[in-house]
Amino acid sequence: MYSVDISLSFASIVMKTIPFIISTIITVALVFALNKSWGPIPAIGKFLSPQQGFWQNAESIDGNRDETLVFKNLKGKVSVHLDDRLVPHVFAQNNEDAYFVQGYLHAKYRLFQMELQTFAAAGRISEHLGNDQRYINFDREQRRSGMVSGAENALKAFEADPVSKKVCDAYTAGVNSYINSLSESSLPVEYKLLGFNPEPWSNLKIALFLKQMSKTLAGYDDDLEYTLSKPNLSFDDLMQLNKQVPDSLEPIIPKGTIFDPPGINPVKPANADSLYFLKKDTAKIIQYSKPNPINGSNNWVVSGKKTKSGAPILCNDPHLELSFPSVWYEMQITTPDVNVYGVTFPGSPNVIIGFNDNIAWGVTNAQRDVRDYYEIQFKDDSRREYMYNGNWVPTQLRIDTIKVKGANTIYDTIAFTVFGPVVYDRTFSGELSDNKAIALRWTAHDESNEGLTFYNLNRARNYDDYYNAIKTFSCPGQNFVFASRQGDIAIWQQGKFPARWHGQGMYLMPGIDSSYQWQGFIPQNENPHAHLDSGFLQSANQRAVDSTYPYFIPGNYITPRGISITRKLNRMEGITVDDMKALQTDYYSVFAEGARNVLLKYVNENSLDADGKKYLNMVRNWDLNTTPNSTATTVFQSWFDSLEARIWKDEWTKYSLLMPYPPEQTLLEWINKDSAFKFIDNITTSQKETIYDVVTQGLQKAVPQLKKEEGTGQLEWTKHKNPMIYHLLKSSVASFARKIPVGGWSNVINAVTTTHGPSWRMIVHLSDPIEAYGVYPGGQDGNPSSKYYDNFVDTWAAGKYYRLWFMKENENKDKRIIATLTFSNS
Amino acid sequence: MRFILALLLTAAICFLAGLRLEWWSIALVAFFVALLIPQRIAGAFLSGFLGVFIMWSVLAVWIDSKNGNSLSQKMAEIFKLGGSSILLILATALIGGLVGGFAAMAGSSLRPVPRIRRY
Numbered sequence: 001m002y003s004v005d006i007s008l009s010f011a012s013i014v015m016k017t018i019p020f021i022i023s024t025i026i027t028v029a030l031v032f033a034l035n036k037s038w039g040p041i042p043a044i045g046k047f048l049s050p051q052q053g054f055w056q057n058a059e060s061i062d063g064n065r066d067e068t069l070v071f072k073n074l075k076g077k078v079s080v081h082l083d084d085r086l087v088p089h090v091f092a093q094n095n096e097d098a099y100f101v102q103g104y105l106h107a108k109y110r111l112f113q114m115e116l117q118t119f120a121a122a123g124r125i126s127e128h129l130g131n132d133q134r135y136i137n138f139d140r141e142q143r144r145s146g147m148v149s150g151a152e153n154a155l156k157a158f159e160a161d162p163v164s165k166k167v168c169d170a171y172t173a174g175v176n177s178y179i180n181s182l183s184e185s186s187l188p189v190e191y192k193l194l195g196f197n198p199e200p201w202s203n204l205k206i207a208l209f210l211k212q213m214s215k216t217l218a219g220y221d222d223d224l225e226y227t228l229s230k231p232n233l234s235f236d237d238l239m240q241l242n243k244q245v246p247d248s249l250e251p252i253i254p255k256g257t258i259f260d261p262p263g264i265n266p267v268k269p270a271n272a273d274s275l276y277f278l279k280k281d282t283a284k285i286i287q288y289s290k291p292n293p294i295n296g297s298n299n300w301v302v303s304g305k306k307t308k309s310g311a312p313i314l315c316n317d318p319h320l321e322l323s324f325p326s327v328w329y330e331m332q333i334t335t336p337d338v339n340v341y342g343v344t345f346p347g348s349p350n351v352i353i354g355f356n357d358n359i360a361w362g363v364t365n366a367q368r369d370v371r372d373y374y375e376i377q378f379k380d381d382s383r384r385e386y387m388y389n390g391n392w393v394p395t396q397l398r399i400d401t402i403k404v405k406g407a408n409t410i411y412d413t414i415a416f417t418v419f420g421p422v423v424y425d426r427t428f429s430g431e432l433s434d435n436k437a438i439a440l441r442w443t444a445h446d447e448s449n450e451g452l453t454f455y456n457l458n459r460a461r462n463y464d465d466y467y468n469a470i471k472t473f474s475c476p477g478q479n480f481v482f483a484s485r486q487g488d489i490a491i492w493q494q495g496k497f498p499a500r501w502h503g504q505g506m507y508l509m510p511g512i513d514s515s516y517q518w519q520g521f522i523p524q525n526e527n528p529h530a531h532l533d534s535g536f537l538q539s540a541n542q543r544a545v546d547s548t549y550p551y552f553i554p555g556n557y558i559t560p561r562g563i564s565i566t567r568k569l570n571r572m573e574g575i576t577v578d579d580m581k582a583l584q585t586d587y588y589s590v591f592a593e594g595a596r597n598v599l600l601k602y603v604n605e606n607s608l609d610a611d612g613k614k615y616l617n618m619v620r621n622w623d624l625n626t627t628p629n630s631t632a633t634t635v636f637q638s639w640f641d642s643l644e645a646r647i648w649k650d651e652w653t654k655y656s657l658l659m660p661y662p663p664e665q666t667l668l669e670w671i672n673k674d675s676a677f678k679f680i681d682n683i684t685t686s687q688k689e690t691i692y693d694v695v696t697q698g699l700q701k702a703v704p705q706l707k708k709e710e711g712t713g714q715l716e717w718t719k720h721k722n723p724m725i726y727h728l729l730k731s732s733v734a735s736f737a738r739k740i741p742v743g744g745w746s747n748v749i750n751a752v753t754t755t756h757g758p759s760w761r762m763i764v765h766l767s768d769p770i771e772a773y774g775v776y777p778g779g780q781d782g783n784p785s786s787k788y789y790d791n792f793v794d795t796w797a798a799g800k801y802y803r804l805w806f807m808k809e810n811e812n813k814d815k816r817i818i819a820t821l822t823f824s825n826s
Numbered sequence: 827m828r829f830i831l832a833l834l835l836t837a838a839i840c841f842l843a844g845l846r847l848e849w850w851s852i853a854l855v856a857f858f859v860a861l862l863i864p865q866r867i868a869g870a871f872l873s874g875f876l877g878v879f880i881m882w883s884v885l886a887v888w889i890d891s892k893n894g895n896s897l898s899q900k901m902a903e904i905f906k907l908g909g910s911s912i913l914l915i916l917a918t919a920l921i922g923g924l925v926g927g928f929a930a931m932a933g934s935s936l937r938p939v940p941r942i943r944r945y
Contacts (some may be wrong), residue, residue, distance in 0.1 A: 019867055020935035027857075027928040031850045034921060045925065048918040049849035050885035051841075054901055055918070058893035184848075189897075193904075735903035785897030 037195045039130075040732065047192055057189040058785045065819030070826060073100060073173050078823040080105065081807065083816045086780035086788040089332040089807040096170040098335045099349045101823055103174025106329060107201070110346035110782045111178065112190040113325050115198055116728055117347055118205045121212035122148050123402065128196055131407035137288045143400045144414050144423040147215065150445045151207035157447040159203065164452050168203045171349040175201035189784065190729065209347035210451065214444040216320070218476030218495075219291045220556050221371045224438075225659035227508040231280045232655035235503060240670070241662040245547040246559045247669050248594075250566040252479060252491060252537070252544040253528045262550040263523040268501040269515040276516070281375075281508060283431045284658070285424050285438060293556045293660070294746045294756060295320055297364035298584070299481040300538035300565055301489040308574045311767040312483035315580050316353055316362025317758035319751045322725045324736055324790065326778030328352075328760050332807060333458070340458040341806050343760050343776065350454035353762060355772055355806075358461045359484045360764035364539045366477030366493050367555040370443040372504075372518070374419040374511030378435035383415045383425065386437075389513045395422075419511050420445055439511060441518065443496045448474040463488050463531065470494045471524050479539035485766050490531040493544045497522045500552045522551055538565045540749075559665040560591040560747040577773065580763045585799035586749040587625040589633075591665065595640055596624070598671050602695035611703050615639070626750075628718035628743040635715075637745070638706055640664070643698035646689075650682045664747070717743050723754050725777055725793065727784070736784045740777065740797045750799075761801065773801035829873050832863045836877025836926060841885075852878050852922060853929035860933030867934050874930020879923030886915045 034045025047053040065082060076093035078101050083089065088105050092098035106114060119125060123142030126135040142148075158164035179198050191197060226238060233241075269276070297318040304310040320327055328343040333351065342354015353362050378395075379385040385392040395415040402410040415422040417439050425437035432438070449472065456469030462484055470480045470492055477495025482488075498505070498518040509516040528544040530537055540561035543553070567590065568583055596619060608616060615635045622632035648661045661667075670677045675691045682689045709715045718741050727736035744750035744757065751757055757777075765771040777796040781788035795802065805816060812820070836859045843851040856874035865873065890898045890911055898911035907913040 017935075020932055023867075023871075023928050023931035023935060027853055027925065027932050030925050030928060031853050034925065035848075035850060045921055046849050048882075048921050049844070050882050050889060050918065051844035052849045054897065055886055055889045058889050058897040060892040061894050063892070733900075733904055735900040735909070784900055785893055787894075787896070 042193050042195050052185045054189050054192055056185040057192070057783060059783055059787075061787060065821075067819075067821045069821060069823050071100070071177050071823065072825050073170075073177065074823055074825040076824070079812070080821040080823070081812060081817045082819045082821070083805055083807075084818050085330075085791070085802060086818075087330045087332070087805070088821075089805075090334060091809050092333075092335045095335050095337055096166055097823070098333050098338075099167050099170040100174035100177070102331070102333065102344065102349055103171035103201070104178045104823075105174075105331070106344070106346040107175040107178035109780055110325050110329060111175075111198055112188045113728060113782055114175070114201075114205075114209070114347045116190075117212055118208045121151065121208040121215070123400075127403040127405060128194060130405045134288075136402065136404065136410065139402050140410075140412050140428060141288045141423065143402075143412065144421055144428065145215075145440055146421045146442060146445045147208070147211050148400070149398070149416070149421065150214075150442075151204060151211045153445065153447045154207040154210060154449070155204050157449040158207070158451055161449055161452060163455065164449055167349050167451070167455060168206055171206065172201050172203050188782065193729070193733070206348050206451070209345065211444060213345070214476045216291050216295055216476075217365045217478075218368070218370050218444060219442075220293050220295075221369050222556075222659045223371070223373050223505065223507060224285050224287060225657070226506055227281050228284060229655065229657050229659065230278075230507065232651075232657075235277050235506070238506065241666065242554070243666050243669070244552075244554065245543060246665055247673075248563055248665065249543055249546065249559055250538075250562045251542060251546050252493060252539040252562070253530050253546075254535075254537075255546050257530065257545075259545070259549050260526055262499070263526055264499045264520045266499045266501040266504065266519040268504070271515075272503070275510050276507065277503065283429075283436070285429050285431055286658070292321065292756060294558065294753065295365060296367070296541035296558055296561075296746070296751065298538075298540045298561055298565060298749060298751070298758075299362040299364045299479065300536060300569060301481050301483045301491070302536040302569060302572075302575050303489050303532060303534045304487050305534040306536060306569075306573055306575050307765075308576050309765065309767050311485070311765060312487060312489050313575060313577065313580055314355075314360040314362060314481060314483040314489075314764045314766070315584055315762065316364070316481065317584055317751075317761045318353065318363065318365075319746075319757055320759040321756050322740075322759060322777050324725055324727045324738070324778060324784070325782035326759060326776050328776050328778070329780060330774070330776070334809065338459050341772065341804060342762070343774075348451060350451060351458050352454055353760065354458075355764045355766075355770060356458060356460070357485075357770070359466060359482065360766060360770075360772075361457055361460075361466065361483075362481045362762065363478040364481070365541055366479055366495055366544070367541050367557050368477045368495065368497055369505065369554045369556070370475060370477065370495070370497060372441045372498075373423075373508045374417075374439045374441065374516065375508055376417055376419070376422060376437040376439050376511045378415075378425070378437055380435060383413065383422070383437070386415075386417055387512045388418060393418075417511070418514075419517065438508065443475045443498070446474065446496065448472070448496070450474070462486060463490060466490065467492070479544070481537060481539065483764070483766050485768070485770075488531060488533050489537055491529060491537045491539060493528040493539075494524075495527070497527070497551075497553065500554075502552045504552065506554060526551075536569045538562060538569065540565055557663075558747070559663070560589075561749055561751065564588065564590040564749050577763055577765050577771065581773070581799070581801060583749065584758070584761050584763065587627050587743050589624050589626050589745065589748045591668070591747040592622075592624050592626075592636055594668050594672075595664070596622070596636065598668060599636075599639060599643070599695055599699075602675070602691045603699060604692050604696040607696055608699065609703075611707055612699055615703060615706055616699065626717060626743045626745050626748050628716065628741050630717045630743065631710075631715040633717040633743070634709065634720040635702075635706060637720075638702040639699050642702040643695060646682070646694040646698050646701070647679055650684050651679060654683060721754050723752055723757070725790075726755060733784075738790055738793055740793065742797050761796070763801070770806060772804040772806065774804050775801050828863050828865055829869050832859055832865060832870065832873035832930070833877045833880075835859045835863070836874055836930065837881040840878055840926070841881055850925070853925050856926040856929040857933035860930035861936055864937060865934055867931055870934030871927045871931040874933075875923040875927030877930075878926030879919045882922040883915055883919035886918050890915065
């Protein structure tokens with residue numbers, strides 16, 4: 001009996017042990033598998049847990065947003081009233097507390113964006129996005145272009161300034177106070193998707209953020225592409241294709257303005273023809289990441305003499321990539337020292353575009369070229385020495401550590417020369433052999449303190465304060481437009497711009513001695529400017545000055561919007577805020593007006609089939625407005641794009657050119673001036689094509705695609721171009737994006753393209769009290785679950801505005817306030 | 827009875843543990859509850875499974891309704907669930923349930939061998 005008993009127990013132990021082993025293995029394996037990310041898939045168990053994962057980010061629609069927060073860094077009490085658009089109105093007893101709270105709020109609503117942008121600036125994308133050659137090349141190029149060393153230089157400059165240092169220290173402390181308050185479950189949802197944690201913020205990150213703006217706005221050039229064109233295009237050809245002063249230019253500084261004689265006269269090296277203009281070079285260096293050349297903007301200001309009220313009106317709409325969250329965060333900051341309202345950059349203190357009790361200001365991009373490349377000769381593979389003025393001189397080597405998610409860390413050695421950092425050498429470009437290398441000189445490398453300009457602008461009371469604030473601003477060059485309650489209007493194209501001899505820096509330059517280095521900078525007081533008490537001033541990324549300006553100032557200028565604005569404002573009198581709203585959202589294409597004349601003049605109607613004739617008539621009857629439902633806009637744009645291809649593609653293919661086609665305005669002017677312009681002929685055919693041939697063929701070639709789009713109901717302009725606002729993580733989170741049913745184009749005032757456009761529209765009427773309107777395509781809260789994530793989008797898309805509430809402290813019982821955050825130190 | 831008790835204990839203790847601990851605390855809780863409360867293995871699995879399944883789905887439904895389904899719909903698109911909040915809630919509960927179920931099974935199978943009845 002006994003033995004049977006034992007054997008039974010033994011059997012049951014086995015019976016129990018096997019399930020234990022199996023179920024334990026399954027449980028452990030499940031937990032392990034669900035607690036780990038697999039490629040782009042986050043740790044599923046952690047991510048789905050309603051107590052830890054993404055569910056914790058789902059915000060209660062009508063939850064109470066009041067908070068009482070205690071931070072011992074604060075000196076006094078700060079009240080933050082959130083209005084019904086979630087715009088914070090910050091009332092602090094001193095500046096440092098205000099910037100602490102600004103940092104805290106930026107982090108609270110936009111932390112992931114701040115980190116992602118500064119990771120990109122610092123070349124740390126692979127660290128978080130993974131082992132992909134594109135990310136690694138991006139990171140190496142960022143670092144080799146001097147983004148990090150430039151930020152370190154900027155940090156030196158603003159930590160040396162006691163005011164800037166205090167502001168940045170307080171801002172950084174505010175960001176970190178928020179980061180320290182986060183738990184695993186309250187992390188922004190993007191961190192949960194990507195599986196990493198925020199790291200401490202620092203003043204260096206503020207500098208990195210501003211460097212990223214320099215890259216976006218002053219990081220474009222085609223020097224390497226132009227260099228490759230030398231075997232086939234002469235410098236004269238290049239200057240024809242990139243006309244420095246378009247015939248139709250409406251410059252920022254009114255025509256006829258007399259400029260001072262130049263304070264500096266850069267001298268062209270005697271050997272420039274043989275060593276520079278005519279020297280052929282074929283190293284096909286490809287820049288991995290170029291900023292969008294149409295990052296642009298509009299701003300204008302009309303004096304009280306042209307307005308109905310008698311007070312000036314200032315308008316600004318910066319055009320940037322549209323994203324969720326927006327690059328902008330709206331707020332009001334009030335202390336005994338400052339009372340300012342406007343949009344801010346999460347990642348940096350102060351208000352960037354806005355107004356205070358006395359003045360308003362706005363910015364557009366100067367589009368000036370402030371980057372040049374030099375060909376360096378290393379002594380040997382070690383890159384420790386390079387030739388300079390007849391001697392081998394030492395480089396400074398910097399070893400950068402690039403972490404890569406899911407792969408080994410990469411160590412990249414960057415050589416710094418007197419010209420700047422070596423971006424491309426044989427370790428980074430297969431095209432470079434021997435000891436040849438390419439260094440970059442860029443004004444963004446230099447010590448400068450851009451933040452101080454905004455700190456001072458926020459407090460400016462008159463023209464002198466404004467001028468003193470902006471005159472030290474160096475990169476990215478901006479057109480600072482200004483209006484005051486006293487009635488003056490002004491604009492300065494401000495930046496640190498090299499004084500170049502004619503043609504300097506269009507191509508890669510010899511870098512074995514000092515003869516091709518920049519010889520100096522254009523003196524600040526010679527930067528283009530105007531200060532008026534009547535009329536109007538405008539800027540829209542065009543060349544700032546007419547041909548009488550005494551310097552060679554290449555850039556990627558955009559001409560048409562300046563013409564539209566100038567023409568409209570010239571005709572307007574008794575201007576109201578509503579007129580300005582209509583102008584900022586205007587869809588009329590002044591470019592198409594000129595281009596259509598050319599198309600209609602040269603099209604050979606008889607050789608078109610029935611479809612061709614139908615589309616021709618649509619363009620003929622078009623009102624030239626690029627409205628969302630306009631089908632003629634699609635036909636026109638397809639036709640003009642097709643014409644451009646017919647004119648340029650043959651040369652571009654045959655000569656292997658990598659630069660973009662010349663500006664459309666330049667093409668139009670050449671056709672108008674010389675209909676036998678040499679590029680019109682298709683060099684791959686034996687016959688000689690005329691302007692009639694290419695215009696007619698342009699339409700014929702566009703017809704099949706147009707018919708296809710018409711057949712599927714996609715011919716309306718907005719359906720054709722399909723504008724979208726993506727989340728910063730792009731198509732990997734497609735459901736965080738929004739379609740925007742808008743018209744417009746980069747060459748019309750309402751400059752929405754596909755993913756790019758007016759990122760903030762602001763109108764400030766300098767009446768008493770100041771009356772201001774604004775809107776941006778996004779929302780204050782970066783959390784995709786929030787009703788404030790995208791609540792401004794429809795208003796923006798409809799061309800409508802919000803009245804901006806410049807709150808007074810005693811209005812704290814106003815019904816627009818939905819919540820109050822109270823900060824104190826005890 | 828034991829089944830209901832195990833289920834409720836699993837749900838309640840998992841909830842409390844989840845307030846402070848990592849998400850996988852559900853496995854530890856389900857394991858120990860099953861270790862303490864005698865059940866057949868299949869019953870233990872089911873009580874662990876349902877305990878976590880119900881707790882996670884109730885929480886998810888509650889959070890989701892307060893949020894107006896906004897985030898769940900977006901997430902359900904990212905995870906190729908056709909934008910369906912319901913499917914995402916089910917997926918959430920299922921994942922939690924499976925971990926809870928297998929952990930409970932392991933706990934239950936580690937119980938001392940019950941005395942063999944003599945006939």
